[in-house]
Amino acid sequence: MLTSYISPVAAEKLKRSAKRIARAEVPKSRMTVTNQTEVTRLLTDHFRCPDELLDFSVSMNQSAGTGYFRFGPDAVCYGPCSSGALASSVTGNLHDALQDVSIDNSEVQLPFDPVQIVNNLRHERYQCRHPHGRSANKTSGLVRKLYYLARPFLTIAMRKHLQRLYLGDWEKIPFPHWPVDSTVESIQEQLLVLSMKSHNIRSIPFIWFWPKGALSCTAVTHDVETTAGWNFCSQLMDIDDSFGIKSAFQVVPEERYTVHQSGLDSIKARGFELNIHDLNHDGNLMTDREEFMRRVSGINHHGKKFGALGFRAAVLYRNIDWYHALDFDYDMSIPNVAHLDPQRGGCCTVFPFFNGKMIELPVTMAQDYSIFHILNDYSIDLWKQQIALIREKHGLMQMIVHPDYILGTAERRVYADLLTYLAELRDRGETWIALPAEVTAWWRLRNELRLVNEGGKWSIQGNGREDARIAYATLVDEKLTYVLDPVA
Ligand SMILES: [Zn+2]
Numbered sequence: 001m002l003t004s005y006i007s008p009v010a011a012e013k014l015k016r017s018a019k020r021i022a023r024a025e026v027p028k029s030r031m032t033v034t035n036q037t038e039v040t041r042l043l044t045d046h047f048r049c050p051d052e053l054l055d056f057s058v059s060m061n062q063s064a065g066t067g068y069f070r071f072g073p074d075a076v077c078y079g080p081c082s083s084g085a086l087a088s089s090v091t092g093n094l095h096d097a098l099q100d101v102s103i104d105n106s107e108v109q110l111p112f113d114p115v116q117i118v119n120n121l122r123h124e125r126y127q128c129r130h131p132h133g134r135s136a137n138k139t140s141g142l143v144r145k146l147y148y149l150a151r152p153f154l155t156i157a158m159r160k161h162l163q164r165l166y167l168g169d170w171e172k173i174p175f176p177h178w179p180v181d182s183t184v185e186s187i188q189e190q191l192l193v194l195s196m197k198s199h200n201i202r203s204i205p206f207i208w209f210w211p212k213g214a215l216s217c218t219a220v221t222h223d224v225e226t227t228a229g230w231n232f233c234s235q236l237m238d239i240d241d242s243f244g245i246k247s248a249f250q251v252v253p254e255e256r257y258t259v260h261q262s263g264l265d266s267i268k269a270r271g272f273e274l275n276i277h278d279l280n281h282d283g284n285l286m287t288d289r290e291e292f293m294r295r296v297s298g299i300n301h302h303g304k305k306f307g308a309l310g311f312r313a314a315v316l317y318r319n320i321d322w323y324h325a326l327d328f329d330y331d332m333s334i335p336n337v338a339h340l341d342p343q344r345g346g347c348c349t350v351f352p353f354f355n356g357k358m359i360e361l362p363v364t365m366a367q368d369y370s371i372f373h374i375l376n377d378y379s380i381d382l383w384k385q386q387i388a389l390i391r392e393k394h395g396l397m398q399m400i401v402h403p404d405y406i407l408g409t410a411e412r413r414v415y416a417d418l419l420t421y422l423a424e425l426r427d428r429g430e431t432w433i434a435l436p437a438e439v440t441a442w443w444r445l446r447n448e449l450r451l452v453n454e455g456g457k458w459s460i461q462g463n464g465r466e467d468a469r470i471a472y473a474t475l476v477d478e479k480l481t482y483v484l485d486p487v488a
Contacts, residue, residue, distance in 0.1 A: 229404030350395025
């Protein structure tokens with residue numbers, strides 16, 4: 001069992017390391033100071049560990065071009081790198097840049113900039129590099145426009161047929177990893193392991209990911225697509241409530257259906273969450289920048305009027321570079337791996353992350369529509385598989401279940417099975433089921449907490465620390481494992 005403090009030797013190393021950084025003795029010839037701070041922040045944003053142990057430099061001799069390479073067995077990276085050959089395709093043998101990492105006087109020297117690599121993943125700047133990785137925004141914009149023009153005249157069966165044709169190649173997409181991709185976490189873990197090795201320690205304290213030591217987090221969300229879905233919201237709240245689960249409803253503010261104030265009030269009064277879903281859901285929000293900027297003022301206006309803190313675009317169409325115009329606390333439009341979505345890609349992380357002033361809550365599980373109508377699967381098998389993979393990383397399970405698509409008996413039974421499974425996990429203390437606003441508030445609060453060592457004992461300082469727990473990332477047989485500190 002782990003003690004609640006790291007060894008005196010390691011503590012001494014920590015102190016020495018802190019002093020060395022304070023005296024600016026770290027050679028800066030290989031990188032800029034700003035970059036070093038950003039690499040440190042990449043890890044402290046995720047782990048909230050003491051930054052004295054994080055000591056990185058990045059080679060200045062980066063390749064002019066970009067390409068794919070590996071960082072250890074689990075992480076596919078895309079970007080520039082100073083060592084090895086960069087591949088133009090993700091398939092085949094990729095150079096492993098881990099073998100080019102060196103440690104010099106406690107400093108981890110990296111052949112690539114992990115901040116840039118992680119941003120390329122989170123912002124989906126790696127796609128269009130393999131034949132199946134098309135981006136809906138670019139190569140299939142015309143197809144999308146035609147589809148949405150024809151959509152009102154298509155039967156469900158015709159829509160399903162077209163969508164299956166369009167998504168037919170999904171199983172051949174080599175990256176991101178299906179059905180869950182946690183490449184960002186693999187990179188962060190690998191960097192933490194290197195930091196521990198560079199300081200010759202086996203264990204490092206950090207602030208556990210979720211409040212009260214919850215082992216993972218779950219957010220259930222409902223996008224309301226049509227009048228039928230809107231009319232079902234009250235019953236859906238009854239269903240969720242019967243499992244003791246509160247969920248978030250994303251409502252389209254214009255054109256699609258008539259939104260009654262009493263319906264909106266009821267969602268909030270019952271303790272559920274109300275967010276904005278696109279503007280009119282015509283599939284053209286992200287068609288071009290000018291159009292987006294025209295629509296975003298309306299979206300922000302409705303957000304204020306509804307008292308909504310969160311936003312999700314229709315069909316998970318997205319362009320993260322434009323998000324600064326959205327006046328919301330958080331966004332929920334980026335899938336973890338988007339093989340079954342019209343806009344391919346995925347942010348390759350199962351954790352919330354900061355994007356400017358907003359927090360991004362990735363959609364980490366397949367949508368109900370895709371499971372029922374693309375995969376023709378009326379079970380929770382895929383969801384359980386995704387839940388297991390996300391729980392391995394202690395991440396966020398965020399799912400979209402549309403009131404419109406669970407009107408039928410078979411679909412509703414599948415949804416009830418999912419809620420049963422989630423409630424069991426919650427009751428065993430294995431997941432914290434929370435509203436997206438609560439998840440975001442926690443991620444912001446945790447980001448302000450600090451680990452402090454006083455007299456060889458670690459404690460958490462900062463407002464709201466009562467729900468936070470100390471954990472240890474420990475190297476066991478060269479594998480990183482997490483252990484929660486017993487509550488004092
Ligand atoms: Zn929608």
